[in-house]
Amino acid sequence: MKNPQMDSDKNQEVDTNLIQGDLNVDALNLNFRHKVKGEDLVIAVAQDHESSEVLMVAFMNRESLQKTLETGKAHYWSTSRQKPWFKGESSGHVQEVMEIFTDCDKDAVLLKVKQTGAACHEGYFSCFFREISPVTPNSDKKNRRYKLEIVKEKVFEPEKVYGEK
Amino acid sequence: MKNPQMDSDKNQEVDTNLIQGDLNVDALNLNFRHKVKGEDLVIAVAQDHESSEVLMVAFMNRESLQKTLETGKAHYWSTSRQKPWFKGESSGHVQEVMEIFTDCDKDAVLLKVKQTGAACHEGYFSCFFREISPVTPNSDKKNRRYKLEIVKEKVFEPEKVYGEK
Numbered sequence: 001m002k003n004p005q006m007d008s009d010k011n012q013e014v015d016t017n018l019i020q021g022d023l024n025v026d027a028l029n030l031n032f033r034h035k036v037k038g039e040d041l042v043i044a045v046a047q048d049h050e051s052s053e054v055l056m057v058a059f060m061n062r063e064s065l066q067k068t069l070e071t072g073k074a075h076y077w078s079t080s081r082q083k084p085w086f087k088g089e090s091s092g093h094v095q096e097v098m099e100i101f102t103d104c105d106k107d108a109v110l111l112k113v114k115q116t117g118a119a120c121h122e123g124y125f126s127c128f129f130r131e132i133s134p135v136t137p138n139s140d141k142k143n144r145r146y147k148l149e150i151v152k153e154k155v156f157e158p159e160k161v162y163g164e165k
Numbered sequence: 166m167k168n169p170q171m172d173s174d175k176n177q178e179v180d181t182n183l184i185q186g187d188l189n190v191d192a193l194n195l196n197f198r199h200k201v202k203g204e205d206l207v208i209a210v211a212q213d214h215e216s217s218e219v220l221m222v223a224f225m226n227r228e229s230l231q232k233t234l235e236t237g238k239a240h241y242w243s244t245s246r247q248k249p250w251f252k253g254e255s256s257g258h259v260q261e262v263m264e265i266f267t268d269c270d271k272d273a274v275l276l277k278v279k280q281t282g283a284a285c286h287e288g289y290f291s292c293f294f295r296e297i298s299p300v301t302p303n304s305d306k307k308n309r310r311y312k313l314e315i316v317k318e319k320v321f322e323p324e325k326v327y328g329e330k
Contacts, residue, residue: 024308024309024310024311027310027311027312028297028311028312028313034199034201036199043208045210045219045222051217052217054210054212054219054275056268057208057268057273069306069309069311070307070309100297101293101294101295101296101297101316102293102295102297102313103221103222103285103292103293103294103295104286104292104294105292106295108222108292108293110219110293120268121269122269124269127268127269127270128266128267128268128273128275129266129268129269130266130267130268130271131264131266132193132234132265132266132274134234141234141235141236141237142235143189144189144234144235145189145192146192146234147193148193151266
């Protein structure tokens with residue numbers, strides 16, 4: 001049985017009753033509440049540990065979080081391929097994890113990472129390279145129309161890293 | 166019919182055929198692929214526009230994104246209450262949206278916000294106030310155990326903002 005205890009002096013929550021055979025991350029009692037194709041997941045946000053630029057958003061299951069903690073390299077769960085995803089396995093663009101946090105609901109984690117190369121498979125350092133901006137800035141807000149605009153520079157050419165399609 | 170065009174000189178994607186009656190955000194062709202209790206959602210990450218601290222992770226449906234763009238204040242979709250959620254409506258802790266980005270998959274948005282008060286209902290500026298850290302840092306990585314540790318200071322007392330339970 002899990003028995004999380006709150007030690008308010010030390011501001012720590014420690015599971016004192018870890019069952020042999022469980023994943024060690026189970027002691028954290030995270031809430032893998034996001035269900036995608038039958039998999040129980042937390043949302044994972046990766047942020048550059050120096051610039052604090054948000055690099056990407058993905059998902060982790062229990063095993064990928066365990067693997068991330070064990071290896072110090074970001075591992076996710078690919079919801080499209082429905083399998084574990086070691087970030088950078090094919091591109092070399094691994095993420096060295098410097099710190100990990102979780103939120104109040106414990107259904108999301110925040111990774112502060114040292115990014116090799118770039119996070120985005122499209123060649124940008126961050127996946128958030130498109131800004132949503134108004135087409136007609138001065139029109140009344142209710143009827144304003146919006147566009148996407150690429151606001152970052154590419155740092156590599158995807159064909160050179162992943163090969164031609 | 167939607168007819169997004171890529172103008173590579175200007176790095177802009179503009180939908181030139183917005184249908185009357187659609188939400189204006191539909192022109193962005195975001196991928197509301199995250200299904201929670203029948204609602205189609207994108208993940209939304211809010212980040213402090215000055216310090217770049219990641220404040221929270223939530224979801225938006227089409228209407229909440231539209232409302233966010235129209236009002237300049239962050240609106241989300243509450244997956245627990247299954248209704249629109251104007252952040253700060255009861256607490257006053259609104260988020261003024263300075264910039265919005267979307268990622269390569271267009272299934273997540275990143276909001277750079279000016280946060281009034283604090284983002285977290287538990288009284289912390291960011292919801293990511295707990296760090297995941299090893300209980301036994303020097304043990305071999307495979308058998309290491311982990312704990313959660315509160316690493317931030319509260320900026321308000323929730324009872325004073327939300328009232329006693």
